Amino acid sequence: MSDSAPVVADLLIRYGPDMDRTLRTVIGYRDDPIHRMVRYHLGWIDEHGHTGDFSRGKGLRSTLCLLACEAIAGDHHPALPAAAALELLHSFTLAHDDVMDHDVLRHGRPTVWKLWGEAQAINTGDMLYAHAFSALTDFADPAVAARATRLLADTCVTIVEGQSADIQFEQRDDVTVDEYLAMVARKTAALIGTSLRLGALAAGAPPSFENGLADFGQFMGIAFQIRDDMLGTWGDPSVTGKPVGEDLRRKKKTLPVLALQRLADARGRSQMSEIFSAENPTDPQIEVVLDLMEKFQVRDDVRRLADTYTDRALQALANLPAQFSERPDLAALIDYFTARQV
Amino acid sequence: MSDSAPVVADLLIRYGPDMDRTLRTVIGYRDDPIHRMVRYHLGWIDEHGHTGDFSRGKGLRSTLCLLACEAIAGDHHPALPAAAALELLHSFTLAHDDVMDHDVLRHGRPTVWKLWGEAQAINTGDMLYAHAFSALTDFADPAVAARATRLLADTCVTIVEGQSADIQFEQRDDVTVDEYLAMVARKTAALIGTSLRLGALAAGAPPSFENGLADFGQFMGIAFQIRDDMLGTWGDPSVTGKPVGEDLRRKKKTLPVLALQRLADARGRSQMSEIFSAENPTDPQIEVVLDLMEKFQVRDDVRRLADTYTDRALQALANLPAQFSERPDLAALIDYFTARQV
Numbered sequence: 150m151s152d153s154a155p156v157v158a159d160l161l162i163r164y165g166p167d168m169d170r171t172l173r174t175v176i177g178y179r180d181d182p183i184h185r186m187v188r189y190h191l192g193w194i195d196e197h198g199h200t201g202d203f204s205r206g207k208g209l210r211s212t213l214c215l216l217a218c219e220a221i222a223g224d225h226h227p228a229l230p231a232a233a234a235l236e237l238l239h240s241f242t243l244a245h246d247d248v249m250d251h252d253v254l255r256h257g258r259p260t261v262w263k264l265w266g267e268a269q270a271i272n273t274g275d276m277l278y279a280h281a282f283s284a285l286t287d288f289a290d291p292a293v294a295a296r297a298t299r300l301l302a303d304t305c306v307t308i309v310e311g312q313s314a315d316i317q318f319e320q321r322d323d324v325t326v327d328e329y330l331a332m333v334a335r336k337t338a339a340l341i342g343t344s345l346r347l348g349a350l351a352a353g354a355p356p357s358f359e360n361g362l363a364d365f366g367q368f369m370g371i372a373f374q375i376r377d378d379m380l381g382t383w384g385d386p387s388v389t390g391k392p393v394g395e396d397l398r399r400k401k402k403t404l405p406v407l408a409l410q411r412l413a414d415a416r417g418r419s420q421m422s423e424i425f426s427a428e429n430p431t432d433p434q435i436e437v438v439l440d441l442m443e444k445f446q447v448r449d450d451v452r453r454l455a456d457t458y459t460d461r462a463l464q465a466l467a468n469l470p471a472q473f474s475e476r477p478d479l480a481a482l483i484d485y486f487t488a489r490q491v
Numbered sequence: 492m493s494d495s496a497p498v499v500a501d502l503l504i505r506y507g508p509d510m511d512r513t514l515r516t517v518i519g520y521r522d523d524p525i526h527r528m529v530r531y532h533l534g535w536i537d538e539h540g541h542t543g544d545f546s547r548g549k550g551l552r553s554t555l556c557l558l559a560c561e562a563i564a565g566d567h568h569p570a571l572p573a574a575a576a577l578e579l580l581h582s583f584t585l586a587h588d589d590v591m592d593h594d595v596l597r598h599g600r601p602t603v604w605k606l607w608g609e610a611q612a613i614n615t616g617d618m619l620y621a622h623a624f625s626a627l628t629d630f631a632d633p634a635v636a637a638r639a640t641r642l643l644a645d646t647c648v649t650i651v652e653g654q655s656a657d658i659q660f661e662q663r664d665d666v667t668v669d670e671y672l673a674m675v676a677r678k679t680a681a682l683i684g685t686s687l688r689l690g691a692l693a694a695g696a697p698p699s700f701e702n703g704l705a706d707f708g709q710f711m712g713i714a715f716q717i718r719d720d721m722l723g724t725w726g727d728p729s730v731t732g733k734p735v736g737e738d739l740r741r742k743k744k745t746l747p748v749l750a751l752q753r754l755a756d757a758r759g760r761s762q763m764s765e766i767f768s769a770e771n772p773t774d775p776q777i778e779v780v781l782d783l784m785e786k787f788q789v790r791d792d793v794r795r796l797a798d799t800y801t802d803r804a805l806q807a808l809a810n811l812p813a814q815f816s817e818r819p820d821l822a823a824l825i826d827y828f829t830a831r832q833v
Contacts, residue, residue: 305621
C-alpha cells in the first residue's frame with residue numbers, strides 16, 4: 150500500500166488538470182441554482198457558492214480510462230471525453246444513492262438532499278446524467294461517439310439493475326454471498342470495466358482488446374467494493390469520515406453481515422437478526438454485532454474473499470497484452486484501491 | 492377539438508404498432524424486478540406482472556417526431572430510434588416527477604413510488620434514462636446517432652433546469668408569470684421542440700430546417716402546458732383522473748394561481764396567501780380559492796394566454812416549408828393537444 154500511494158498520486162497529478170478542464174468545459178459556465186448544486190456535489194464550491202478545495206472522489210474511473218488509452222496510443226488526451234463522462238456518471242449515481250440510502254455525509258460534507266431536499270438531489274443526479282452523455286459527443290469521430298454512447302448506456306442499465314437489487318436486499322434476510330457478489334458486479338464493477346474499455350475504444354484499439362480489460366475491471370471492481378464494505382464496518386472514522394459500524398447502524402446487507410449470517414451458530418444468528426429487526430440499532434447493539442463478527446472470525450473470511458478478487462484482477466492484468474501487463478502504474482492502482490486497510 | 496380527434500386517433504393507429512415494437516426491442520426481454528417496475532410504469536403490465544391494456548400517455552412527442560420525419564422523407568421509419576428515445580425520456584421524467592411531487596396516481600393507476608417506494612421509483616427513472624440514450628444508438632448512421640445524442644443530452648439539461656426551477660417556485664410567493672413561462676419553456680416545451688428536430692434530423696433534413704421546427708414546438712409546448720394547468724385546476728375529475736382543484740390542494744404554483752395573485756385585490760391576495768400557507772388546505776379553503784378565481788376572472792385571463800401561444804404555434808407552422816405547413820394532421824395535433832377544454 151505504502152509503495153503504490155506515490156505512483157497513484159503521480160497519476161492523479163498527471164491527469165488532474167486535463168480532467169478538471171474537461172469537466173468544467175462540459176458543465177460550462179452555467180450558474181443557475183441547479184448547477185450550483187451540481188458544482189457543490191462535484192466538490193467545486195461550498196454550499197454558499199464560494200470556490201474552495203474540497204475533498205472529492207479519487208477519480209478511479211477516469212484514471213483507469215485515461216491510463217488504458219495512454220497504454221495503447223501513448224497519449225491519454227483522446228480519452229478525455231470518455232473520462233469526463235465516467236466521472237459525471239459516477240457522480241450522478243452518488244447523488245441518487247445518497248437520497249435512497251438517506252446518507253447525510255459525502256466526502257465529509259452534507260449531501261445535496263440534506264442541504265436542498267430530496268427533489269433537488271434527484272434533479273442534481275438527473276443533470277449529471279445528461280452531462281455525462283453530452284461529454285461523449287465531444288469525440289471527434291462520430292463512430293467512436295456512437296459506440297461509446299452504446300457502451301455507457303448499456304452500463305447504466307447494468308448499474309441500475311445492481312442498485313435496484315441492493316435496495317431489494319434490504320427487505321430480505323436470506324441474501325447469499327453469491328447474490329451479493331452478482332449485485333456488486335453490476336452496481337460497482339461494471340463501470341470499472343467500462344472505464345478501461347472506453348479508454349481502449351478512444352485509443353482506437355480493436356474490440357478484441359476490450360474483453361480482457363472488462364474482465365480485469367470486473368475483478369478489480371469487486372475487490373474494491375469488498376474493501377469499501379470492510380471500511381464501512383471496521384474502518385477508522387478519521388479515514389472514512391463516518392462513525393465506526395456506520396453500515397451496521399443503517400442495517401445495510403454488506404458482505405461482513407452476510408458472512409456473519411453464514412458463519413455464526415444458531416444463537417449468534419438469532420442475536421443478529423433480532424438486532425437487525427430493530428428500527429434503529431443502538432450503540433450497544435452495534436457492539437454486540439461487532440463482537441459476534443470477532444468471535445466468528447468474519448474479518449478473516451471477508452479478507453480472504455477480497456484477496457481472491459485482488460489476485461484475480463492481478464492475474465487478468467498479467468494476461469493482458471504487454472502494453473498493460475508491463476505497466477507498473479496499473480498494478481499500483483489495483484494495490485492502492487483494493488489493498489486491505491482494516 | 493371534435494374535428495381533430497379522429498385525425499389524431501388515426502396518427503396513433505398508424506404509428507402505434509411500430510412504436511410499440513421499437514420500444515419493446517429497446518427494453519428487450521428483461522424481466523428482472525426493476526424492469527417489471529419499468530414495464531408497469533410504461534403501462535405494459537399490472538403491478539403483479541400480468542399484461543393488459545392500461546391507460547398510457549398519448550405519445551405526443553413520438554408522434555411529432557415521426558410526423559416530422561414523414562413530412563420530409565415520406566416515411567416515418569427512419570425516426571423510430573429517436574421516437575422511442577423521446578417516449579422513454581419523457582417516461583423517466585414522469586417517474587421522477589411523481590416522487591418529487593408525491594403524486595399517488597399516474598394515468599389512473601398507483602405511481603411506482605407508491606407501490607415500491609421512492610428508491611425504486613428513482614431507479615425506474617434512471618433505468619428509462621439509460622434506455623432512452625441506448626435507443627438513439629440504433630441509428631444506422633453514427634453521425635446521426637452522435638448528433639441526436641448531443642441534441643437529446645442538451646435537452647435533458649434544459650428539462651432538469653426547468654424541473655428544478657419548478658421545485659424552487661414552491662418555496663417562493665413572488666413568482667411572476669414571465670418566470671413561470673420561462674420555466675415551462677424548459678420543463679415541457681423544449682422536449683416538444685426537440686421531438687420535431689429529431690424527426691427532421693432522422694429524415695436527413697439540413698439543420699436550417701430545425702430552427703423553425705424548434706420555434707413551433709416551443710409555442711405548442713407552452714400552450715400544451717397551460718392547458719394542462721387549466722385541467723389541473725378546473726378539469727372534470729372523470730377526464731383528469733384527479734379530484735377538482737387537485738393542483739390547488741398541493742399548492743402548486745400553476746399559471747391560474749400566479750394569475751390570481753396578479754389579478755386579485757389586496758384582500759383577495761391576502762386570503763389566498765393565508766390558504767397557501769396552510770400545511771394542507773382543506774376542501775372549503777380550496778372552494779374559497781376557486782371562488783376568488785371566479786371573481787377575478789382568472790379563467791378568462793389564462794385562456795387568453797393559452798390562445799396566444801396556440802396562435803403563435805399555428806403561425807410558426809404556417810411559416811414552415813410546405814411539407815409541414817400544408818399538412819392538416821400537424822394543425823390537428825396542435826388543436827387536439829392545446830385546445831381549450833375548460
